[in-house]
Amino acid sequence: MNDCVLIGRVAAKPEIRTTSRGNTVADMVLDVDRNFRNEDGTRDKDTFQITLWKGIAEEIASTVKIGQMVAVKGRLTGNANEKEGRTWYNTNIIAERVDILRN
Numbered sequence: 099m100n101d102c103v104l105i106g107r108v109a110a111k112p113e114i115r116t117t118s119r120g121n122t123v124a125d126m127v128l129d130v131d132r133n134f135r136n137e138d139g140t141r142d143k144d145t146f147q148i149t150l151w152k153g154i155a156e157e158i159a160s161t162v163k164i165g166q167m168v169a170v171k172g173r174l175t176g177n178a179n180e181k182e183g184r185t186w187y188n189t190n191i192i193a194e195r196v197d198i199l200r201n
Contacts, residue, residue: 106167107166121152123151124159127147147191151193171193171196
C-alpha cells in the first residue's frame with residue numbers, strides 16, 4: 099500500500115508546464131510542521147515537493163496562494179541516482195487529491 103496524507107502551508111506557488119506528450123504538470127512546495135516542539139518551543143518544518151498532474155495542476159495553480167493551508171492525499175515515488183560513486187535517494191509525492199483548507 100502506498101498512500102500518504104500531508105497537511106501544511108504552500109511555500110511556493112505551483113507553475114504550470116506542459117510535458118512533451120502534452121500533459122499539464124506543476125510542482126508545489128509544501129511546508130509541514132512536525133508533531134513536536136524543539137528546545138526553544140517552536141516546531142520545525144519538513145519541506146516536500148508535490149507533483150500535480152492534469153486537472154489538479156490546473157485547478158490548484160490557479161487558486162492556491164503562498165501561505166495557504168492545504169491537505170494533500172497522494173502516493174510516494176522514489177528513485178536512486180549514482181554520481182561520483184555515491185548513491186542519492188530521492189522521494190517525491192504525486193498528488194491524487196488536494197483540498198484547500200480554511201486558515
